[in-house]
Amino acid sequence: MNTAKSQELFNQAQKSIPGGVNSPVRAFKAVGGNPLFIKSAKGAYMYDQDDNRYIDMINSWGPMILGHAFPAIGEAVAEAVKSSLSFGAPTAKEVTIAELIVDMMPSVEKVRMVNSGTEACMSAIRLARGYTNREKIIKFEGCYHGHGDSFLIAAGSGAITMGEPNSPGVTKGVALDTLTAPFNDLEAVKTLTDANQGNVAAIIIEPVAGNMGAVLPNQGFLEGLRQLCDKEGIVLIFDEVMTGFRLARGGAQELFNIKPDLTTLGKIIGGGMPVGAYGGKKELMDFVSPVGPVYQAGTLSGNPVAMAAGLTMLQYLNENPLVYKEVEDTAIKMVAGMQQNVESLGLPYTINHIGSMFSIFFTDQKVTDFETAKSCDTALFGKYFQAMLQKGVYLAPSQFETLFVSNVLSDEDIAHFIKANGEALKEITS
Ligand code: PMP
Numbered sequence: 001m002n003t004a005k006s007q008e009l010f011n012q013a014q015k016s017i018p019g020g021v022n023s024p025v026r027a028f029k030a031v032g033g034n035p036l037f038i039k040s041a042k043g044a045y046m047y048d049q050d051d052n053r054y055i056d057m058i059n060s061w062g063p064m065i066l067g068h069a070f071p072a073i074g075e076a077v078a079e080a081v082k083s084s085l086s087f088g089a090p091t092a093k094e095v096t097i098a099e100l101i102v103d104m105m106p107s108v109e110k111v112r113m114v115n116s117g118t119e120a121c122m123s124a125i126r127l128a129r130g131y132t133n134r135e136k137i138i139k140f141e142g143c144y145h146g147h148g149d150s151f152l153i154a155a156g157s158g159a160i161t162m163g164e165p166n167s168p169g170v171t172k173g174v175a176l177d178t179l180t181a182p183f184n185d186l187e188a189v190k191t192l193t194d195a196n197q198g199n200v201a202a203i204i205i206e207p208v209a210g211n212m213g214a215v216l217p218n219q220g221f222l223e224g225l226r227q228l229c230d231k232e233g234i235v236l237i238f239d240e241v242m243t244g245f246r247l248a249r250g251g252a253q254e255l256f257n258i259k260p261d262l263t264t265l266g267k268i269i270g271g272g273m274p275v276g277a278y279g280g281k282k283e284l285m286d287f288v289s290p291v292g293p294v295y296q297a298g299t300l301s302g303n304p305v306a307m308a309a310g311l312t313m314l315q316y317l318n319e320n321p322l323v324y325k326e327v328e329d330t331a332i333k334m335v336a337g338m339q340q341n342v343e344s345l346g347l348p349y350t351i352n353h354i355g356s357m358f359s360i361f362f363t364d365q366k367v368t369d370f371e372t373a374k375s376c377d378t379a380l381f382g383k384y385f386q387a388m389l390q391k392g393v394y395l396a397p398s399q400f401e402t403l404f405v406s407n408v409l410s411d412e413d414i415a416h417f418i419k420a421n422g423e424a425l426k427e428i429t430s
Pocket residue numbers: 061116117118119121144145146147157206210211239240241242266267276
């Protein structure tokens with residue numbers, strides 16, 4: 001495969017951009033080789049600068065559930081652009097999208113738009129602290145909630161990939177206020193809340209973790225957190241930046257039938273534009289400025305072009321719930337094919353799957369938390385990633401990420417993926 005133009009661009013990029021990329025995992029550091037520079041994408045496929053075609057299994061890390069360049073979203077953006085790119089004043093579209101989010105997400109009664117998932121999570125934590133007048137938060141090892149200081153403690157996603165789950169630059173004071181527990185370990189959370197009685201403002205969790213690979217909550221775990229938070233007056237925050245509008249119309253909270261107090265959103269909510277949001281109970285959200293004392297703001301928040309994209313995406317999902325069945329059916333077929341490949345090659349690997357998210361873990365352990373995720377052979381994953389790329393399949397470039405299925409993968413694409421998976425596994429293990 002000729003990737004000369006990507007190589008050339010990467011060499012050039014490193015001179016003016018740290019590591020040549022604007023977000024660390026994109027550098028392919030965990031999988032070896034150099035990143036591909038993408039020229040365009042349409043439907044299920046991405047094309048690099050050398051015009052190589054890849055089946056895209058990341059979909060911009062989640063947002064492109066309808067595939068790339070979905071016509072209605074592009075049209076809505078083109079239309080919005082004609083009326084100026086930003087006003088910094090309220091617009092009708094913000095009201096419509098807020099009403100739609102409130103309608104779609106079971107626990108959300110009011111919502112504030114921001115510009116990224118990171119911002120959403122940072123703001124939600126500040127709100128929880130302001131509301132409860134408490135300082136500590138509990139997060140789970142291997143979960144990622146963006147790059148806010150409070151979250152870069154035992155953080156997942158790129159932070160694990162780069163081997164920096166605790167980032168330098170986060171002050172000791174901030175780190176002390178972030179308590180961590182293993183995912184799926186309710187007893188550990190109880191030990192923390194007992195030891196910090198009256199000091200824990202919030203428990204923040206990815207209800208299905210995607211940032212250490214796809215890791216599902218054990219039965220009763222999320223319910224247990226809900227009960228604990230009710231008992232202790234702790235704000236329960238579901239980070240649904242990945243799972244919101246992806247695992248179901250109403251996200252993981254609908255799927256598991258648990259209402260968090262606050263929810264953070266991103267990715268799909270912007271249809272590919274830089275958008276995040278946080279929302280929840282009225283009484284909590286009314287603690288946010290200008291009605292409440294907790295300050296949070298944004299020059300480009302609710303940006304009209306971003307809202308046009310997000311609104312079109314959410315309206316489509318709201319009106320076409322079949323999308324969720326389509327993406328799940330596709331994922332089921334892909335996972336079944338992978339499972340068959342793994343078994344016929346006598347390999348012990350673990351595949352975790354829910355809805356349109358799945359991961360293959362190069363370990364013989366069941367992966368239920370960060371510890372078990374870390375037992376993976378990451379070097380082998382790197383070889384697998386490269387082999388898949390050669391076969392025209394673009395995976396997330398790290399063991400500690402989930403794949404995201406779009407609804408535009410054809411039967412041929414599914415067969416291509418399964419065949420590539422089988423061949424790649426054979427190549428890297430023989
Ligand atoms: N929370 C979760 C669960 C995420 O997966 C991510 C990003 N992958 C974030 C927060 C941060 O979002 P952003 O990258 O938009 O800041």
